[in-house]
Amino acid sequence: MTDSAASPTVGRSVPRREGADKVTGRARYTDDLVVPGGGAWYGKTVRSSVARGTLRSITLDPAFDWSRVVVVTADDIPPPGENVVQLIRDDQPALARVGGEIRHQEEPILLLAAPDKGTLAEAARHVRIAYERLEPVLELEQATEDYGTIEIAKGDVEAALHDADLIVERTFRVGLQEQLYIEPQGAIARPTDHGGITVVGSLQCPYYVHRALKRALALTDEQAIVIQAETGGGFGGKEEYPSIVAIHAALLARKAGRPVRLIYDRHEDLAATTKRHPGVITHRAGVQRDGTLVAQDITIVLDGGAYCTLTPVVLSRAAIHAAGPYACPNVRIRARAVATNTPPNGAFRGFGAPQSLFAAELMVEHVAERLGVPSVDLRRKWMLRVGDSTATGQVLTESVSPELVLDAALKAARPIRPRPSGSPLGSADPSIRHGRGLSLVFHGAGFTGSGEKKLSGKIALECSEKGEFRILTASTEIGQGTKTIFCQIAADALGVSLDRVSVGAQDTSVVPDSGPTVASRTAMIVGGLIHDAGVALRARLERERPPLRVERTYEQPDTLHWDDQTYRGDAYPVYAWACTIADVEVDTATGEVRVTDLVIAVDCGKAIHPVMAEGQIEGGALQAVGWATIEEIKMKDGRYLNDRLATYIIPTALDAPRLKTILVENPYSGGPFGAKGIGELPMDGPAPAVIAAIHDATGVWLDEVPATPEKVLAACASS
Amino acid sequence: MRFVLNGRPLTVDVAGSRRLLDVLREDLGYTGTKEGCGEGECGACSVLIDGHVVNSCLVAAGQVDGCDVVTVEGLALPDGKLSPLQQAFIERGAAQCGICTPGMLLAAHALLCENPRPSADDVRVGLAGNLCRCTGYTKIIDAVLACRA
Numbered sequence: 001m002t003d004s005a006a007s008p009t010v011g012r013s014v015p016r017r018e019g020a021d022k023v024t025g026r027a028r029y030t031d032d033l034v035v036p037g038g039g040a041w042y043g044k045t046v047r048s049s050v051a052r053g054t055l056r057s058i059t060l061d062p063a064f065d066w067s068r069v070v071v072v073t074a075d076d077i078p079p080p081g082e083n084v085v086q087l088i089r090d091d092q093p094a095l096a097r098v099g100g101e102i103r104h105q106e107e108p109i110l111l112l113a114a115p116d117k118g119t120l121a122e123a124a125r126h127v128r129i130a131y132e133r134l135e136p137v138l139e140l141e142q143a144t145e146d147y148g149t150i151e152i153a154k155g156d157v158e159a160a161l162h163d164a165d166l167i168v169e170r171t172f173r174v175g176l177q178e179q180l181y182i183e184p185q186g187a188i189a190r191p192t193d194h195g196g197i198t199v200v201g202s203l204q205c206p207y208y209v210h211r212a213l214k215r216a217l218a219l220t221d222e223q224a225i226v227i228q229a230e231t232g233g234g235f236g237g238k239e240e241y242p243s244i245v246a247i248h249a250a251l252l253a254r255k256a257g258r259p260v261r262l263i264y265d266r267h268e269d270l271a272a273t274t275k276r277h278p279g280v281i282t283h284r285a286g287v288q289r290d291g292t293l294v295a296q297d298i299t300i301v302l303d304g305g306a307y308c309t310l311t312p313v314v315l316s317r318a319a320i321h322a323a324g325p326y327a328c329p330n331v332r333i334r335a336r337a338v339a340t341n342t343p344p345n346g347a348f349r350g351f352g353a354p355q356s357l358f359a360a361e362l363m364v365e366h367v368a369e370r371l372g373v374p375s376v377d378l379r380r381k382w383m384l385r386v387g388d389s390t391a392t393g394q395v396l397t398e399s400v401s402p403e404l405v406l407d408a409a410l411k412a413a414r415p416i417r418p419r420p421s422g423s424p425l426g427s428a429d430p431s432i433r434h435g436r437g438l439s440l441v442f443h444g445a446g447f448t449g450s451g452e453k454k455l456s457g458k459i460a461l462e463c464s465e466k467g468e469f470r471i472l473t474a475s476t477e478i479g480q481g482t483k484t485i486f487c488q489i490a491a492d493a494l495g496v497s498l499d500r501v502s503v504g505a506q507d508t509s510v511v512p513d514s515g516p517t518v519a520s521r522t523a524m525i526v527g528g529l530i531h532d533a534g535v536a537l538r539a540r541l542e543r544e545r546p547p548l549r550v551e552r553t554y555e556q557p558d559t560l561h562w563d564d565q566t567y568r569g570d571a572y573p574v575y576a577w578a579c580t581i582a583d584v585e586v587d588t589a590t591g592e593v594r595v596t597d598l599v600i601a602v603d604c605g606k607a608i609h610p611v612m613a614e615g616q617i618e619g620g621a622l623q624a625v626g627w628a629t630i631e632e633i634k635m636k637d638g639r640y641l642n643d644r645l646a647t648y649i650i651p652t653a654l655d656a657p658r659l660k661t662i663l664v665e666n667p668y669s670g671g672p673f674g675a676k677g678i679g680e681l682p683m684d685g686p687a688p689a690v691i692a693a694i695h696d697a698t699g700v701w702l703d704e705v706p707a708t709p710e711k712v713l714a715a716c717a718s719s
Numbered sequence: 720m721r722f723v724l725n726g727r728p729l730t731v732d733v734a735g736s737r738r739l740l741d742v743l744r745e746d747l748g749y750t751g752t753k754e755g756c757g758e759g760e761c762g763a764c765s766v767l768i769d770g771h772v773v774n775s776c777l778v779a780a781g782q783v784d785g786c787d788v789v790t791v792e793g794l795a796l797p798d799g800k801l802s803p804l805q806q807a808f809i810e811r812g813a814a815q816c817g818i819c820t821p822g823m824l825l826a827a828h829a830l831l832c833e834n835p836r837p838s839a840d841d842v843r844v845g846l847a848g849n850l851c852r853c854t855g856y857t858k859i860i861d862a863v864l865a866c867r868a
Contacts, residue, residue, distance in 0.1 A: 013810075013812070015809050015810065016809055016812075016814065018817070019808075019809035019814055020801065020805075020809065021817075022814045022817030022820050023791075023794075023801065023805040023808050023809060023814055023817075023820055023824060024751070024791065024792065024794070024795060024801070024805065025749070025750070025751015025752070025790065025791035025792045025821050026751070027817050028750070029753070029818060031750075031753075031754070032744075032750035034748075179852075180852050181816070181818075181852060182753075182755045182761060182763055182816070182818045182819050182850060182851070182852055183753070183755065183816070183818040184755070230817065231816065232753070232816045232817065232818025232819075233815075233816040233818060233852050233853055234816075235852070265757055266755065266756040266757060266758070266761075478816055479815035479816025479817065479853045480815065481815075611811065611812040611858070612812060614812070614857075614858070615812045615815055615853070615854055615855075615858055618854060618855030618856075618857045618858065619815065619852070619853045619854050619855045620855075621855055622854075622855035622856070623852065623855075644756075644758065644760075645755075645756040645758065645760035645761055645850075646758060646760050650850060650852065652846075652847045652848075652849075652850060652856075653842070653843040653844075653846040653847050653849070653851075653856040653859070653860065654843050654844060654847040656843070656855055656856045656857070659855050659857045661857075
């Protein structure tokens with residue numbers, strides 16, 4: 001059954017599985033789907049226009065003809081259905097109820113469906129909502145409620161700070177960011193026989209949506225079916241939010257007795273959906289005169305917004321990464337996530353780590369400046385090496401690569417032309433200054449601590465009578481290449497040619513729950529299960545005839561130990577590492593920052609598909625450059641002011657730096673073919689490198705992102 | 720109203736004020752053209768009208784009366800094979816999630832028709848109206864440069 005002649009595919013950039021469909025327009029995204037049988041109605045969400053208050057009443061204008069409109073309110077979620085969006089805390093209702101609390105602008109209040117968009121828009125104009133307003137909490141400093149606290153302690157920080165030769169203290173701020181997948185959120189729900197609902201949508205995690213649907217609509221496992229359509233980007237934005245879209249579409253479809261399409265437009269998507277958590281991070285570092293790092297005392301406050309969503313988990317990743325990729329004997333990290341009345345913040349590539357690593361990396365710069373040594377030298381002195389322990393006391397045993405990526409990036413960066421004394425390097429325009437900055441980061445691959453054990457992700461691998469192999473997994477393709485690399489891993493493990501392997505549909509009635517497509521876990525954790533299943537199936541095919549099916553469930557290696565109570569132990573199975581070097585031009589007349597070149601060296605363990613691995617890094621790096629420079633969300637009364645693509649600006653091809661990616665392969669024994677997860681890592685390094693480069697160019701420290709022209713000018717003026 | 724769509728003459732009976740994007744997607748079933756923002760910022764709905772790249776969300780159907788319109792479905796070679804540009808997008812990793820890809824391909828196609836030997840900077844200018852959030856643009860620029868005459 002296996003092909004002895006099949007050549008290995010891992011490490012080769014084979015064509016993307018769904019590539020031909022994507023370049024011909026044949027790929028079907030949610031809004032492209034025609035509902036079988038026709039007759040689908042259009043759905044719409046009517047939202048709050050206050051940041052905080054009590055919902056007093058919902059009035060449907062009697063002058064309007066409501067006979068052709070379906071209206072859904074919280075009353076349409078009768079027990080045993082529960083008016084809740086299933087996630088960590090049961091605090092977020094699917095729809096606000098009359099007499100209940102409104103906690104943020106754009107909170108869903110009622111749902112409408114109509115046979116055409118014109119009737120739908122007209123109906124929405126005839127809904128009156130009355131509130132009793134309350135004073136909102138809009139700044140994290142004013143917050144009194146929290147979503148959790150974490151404390152990580154190692155050694156004795158107070159004593160070490162007391163004995164340190166030098167203490168450096170700085171405060172850093174990071175801003176909101178929108179994922180800005182180019183395909184907005186959307187779902188189509190269809191009632192099925194026996195009271196079931198099938199939802200097809202743009203989503204990362206079919207089983208998150210499945211659980212949410214079952215709970216809100218009181219459906220059984222079999223009644224709720226969730227299918228992922230081709231998905232136009234996620235970046236975390238389609239991790240938890242699609243549960244809300246799906247519940248809403250399903251409620252409308254159930255009441256209408258027909259399919260309902262609920263597709264957000266860009267404005268609604270920007271105004272209402274989750275963003276990256278903003279935060280304030282304070283560091284106190286203690287060092288000896290020779291540069292030895294003796295203490296790190298760090299506090300983190302993240303703004304979770306109006307509902308909990310995934311905030312405690314984001315906070316956890318932020319805290320664990322807060323010390324940076326450095327060995328320090330005395331560390332204290334105190335992290336808190338607070339509740340405000342802004343729209344809820346949620347998952348976004350990096351998941352808290354970009355925020356805390358931004359602060360950690362700039363801290364290296366500040367300490368180096370105070371000591372009068374190059375920051376690169378300090379990084380070499382502090383960096384984690386095999387045998388060192390992290391802030392949680394995790395002793396690193398393999399695939400520890402800070403030095404490898406640092407050297408690779410330094411070697412690849414173009415030489416800086418010598419600076420004429422007293423003037424910026426080689427620029428004709430006297431207001432343009434050039435600078436270079438560097439950062440070194442790590443990112444834990446897979447779920448934190450005992451997360452993977454609790455998830456127990458499952459996959460199956462089948463061989464048909466004809467000798468065709470099919471991978472069954474809930475891991476989704478959202479552009480990162482899941483389908484392609486899974487086939488490569490399976491083909492090589494089975495020893496068969498690539499064209500005999502395919503991936504089944506991400507349909508909860510077909511595939512097992514492999515866990516969510518998040519946390520840089522897909523290639524490493526789920527890919528690992530597929531590899532193991534391939535090896536096992538290959539062995540069975542030696543002595544059995546197909547059809548055959550092999551299933552695999554994740555089992556935590558017994559070498560990993562984690563204590564959820566004390567936050568001690570092996571926080572992640574392994575870390576991926578990156579060094580970023582950013583070159584910038586700062587226009588001191590306008591405050592504009594242009595990132596001209598970016599070099600990123602990444603240790604991914606093993607690049608299953610080098611072109612796709614580079615693609616992850618380049619895309620993530622540009623998203624981070626956007627966060628660092630131009631992506632700013634302005635708020636008034638708890639409402640995002642720039643809630644259109646004309647005002648929320650992301651980098652275009654003209655803004656993007658020349659990107660040079662170097663893949664370093666320091667294999668991890670627990671990953672398939674040595675691979676580690678790298679989906680989020682490129683989001684971590686560019687922001688601190690850009691801020692350091694701005695300092696190199698101008699001599700001023702911003703200590704915050706985004707470095708908008710206003711902030712750059714103000715910092716230059718006050719220095 | 721008549722126009723030529725992907726080389727095929729068509730007569731359609733629609734309100735002239737209807738968005739070309741909706742005529743293509745909803746009335747004619749050409750769903751390769753995507754809606755990313757509906758206000759001419761993202762370029763996901765790019766089509767070619769008489770060879771020029773245009774955001775079809777900002778065009779009233781009546782404006783294309785008598786015009787030649789090309790969508791992503793019309794980019795393949797006459798024998799149905801992928802065009803060199805489509806091929807390069809697959810081979811060089813220029814398509815990730817794929818939602819910007821149709822518009823990006825049309826912008827790149829128009830650029831190469833106008834300037835068969837563009838520099839990397841020319842390509843950046845030519846694609847500046849089409850947003851991509853996945854790739855960092857590097858591999859898209861590579862793919863277009865690979866198709867220079």
